[in-house]
Amino acid sequence: MGTWVAKNRTTLVVAAVVLVAAYVFYYAKNDIAPSMYGAAWGYAIPLVLxxxxxxxxxxSGVVNIGIEGQMLLAAFAGFFSAAATGSMAVGILAGIGTGLLAGGFLAWTTVRWRMDQIIAGVVLNIIATGLTSFYLVSGKTLPGVIPNIEVPLLSQIPLIGDTFFSGRSAIALVAIIAAVVVHVGLFHTRWGLRTRSVGEYPSAADTAGINVERLRLVNVTLAGSLAGLAGVYLSMDASSSFERGMTAGRGFLALAIMIMGAWRPLRAVAMALFFGFVNAVASQLQQTGGFDVPPQLTGTLPYVATLVVLALAAGRVRGPAAAGQPYVKKDQ
Structure with a gap:
């Protein structure tokens, strides 16, 4: 325990300072702080997923540029399936299933066919944009809403309970659970050790008896379910309609968050919350007025913040060594 604290001392200090600052703002500006924190987490949910x-x-060694397309396809399939069948459950399952299919497409083209991973992701994004625009039908409405959940005990904690566990969508809770599960899985299980090995040194993993192709196929495909859930949230929870291009670059912003989080799930959650708060600040500036700034300009704040933080993080983080490189066995 002492060794872990020593290694993560800087992270713990930063986290403590941010938490104290958050509580100070929460109590000092109790008229606007709860709504801003709630809006920040609402914006961050699809980014986390x-x-x-x-x-x-x-x-796992596969660069996924196609997250934007996966989310868009899932948002489309989930919304229109729910509207057509009159069942929210069917819509949610359709969205998650579509995310899986899109993940499977990316996995097969990049791992089995060894297509350039960037090109495969771009192709997926183009297909998603084209399909969702061509088959878009207006006038559809959802048959209901995704239920909110009140978590006992946790919802009573000031600030944290109000923001994360009180009256929040079930998808919001799943996002928190998914982040914790992926973190524990990556760094404390055999699956995580094998995944990190095929992403860092696949030839050594192959020599150790790990099926590199199969693990990459399974991981990228199953990860698509999270992209599907993010799409479902956008079209069936954060809003009640589907619009062309409604993902609005969130897939690419999520990649920036992943990099700034050093490819670690819990740090990615923290960065998503940061950008969610920046977006909440931009919204607050538009509502309160006092600044003669066009709303289009304040709406760019999260993306400007992304560029600034990426510039500061440049050279300080290192991604998995084999990411983006197809693996070919020596005997093939």
Whole structure:
């Protein structure tokens, strides 16, 4: 325990400072702080799920540029399936299933066919944009809403309970659970050790008896379910309609969050919350006025913050060594 604290001393100090600052703002500005924190987490939910997709993919050695397309396809399939069948459950399952299919497409083209991973992701994004625009039908409505969940005890904690565990969508809770599960899985299980090995040194993993291709196929495909859930959240929870291009670059923002989180799930959650708060600040500036700034400009704040933080993080983080490189056995 002492060794772990020593290794993570800087992270713990930063986390403590941020938490104290958050509570000070929460009590000092109790009229606007709860709503801002709630809006920040609402904005961060799909980013967390999408960033986890990127983490699993790159830790396995596959760069997933197609997260945007996976989310868009899932949002489309989930919304229109729910509207057509009159069942929210069917819509959610359709969205998750579509994310899996899109993940399987990316996995097969990059791992089995050894297509360039960037090109495969771009192709997926183009297909998603084209399909969802061509088959878009207006006038559809959802048959209901995704239920909110009140977590006992945790929902009573000031700030944390109000933000994460009180009256939140079931998908929001799944995002938190998924981040914890992926973190524990990557760093404390045999699956995680094998995943990280095929992402860092696949030839050594192959020599140790790990089926590199199969593990990459399974990981990238299953990670698609999280992208599907993120898409479902966008079209069936954060809003109640589907619009062209409604993902609005969130898939690419999630990749930036993954990098700034150093390919670690819990750090990615922290970065997603940071950008969620930046977005909440931009929204607050638009509502309160006092600044003669066009809303289009304040809406770019999360993306400007992304560029600034990426510039600061450049050269300080290192991704998995084999990410983006197809693996070919020597005897093939």
């Amino acid at each position: 999408a960033a986890l997709v990127g983490v699993i993919g790159e830790r």
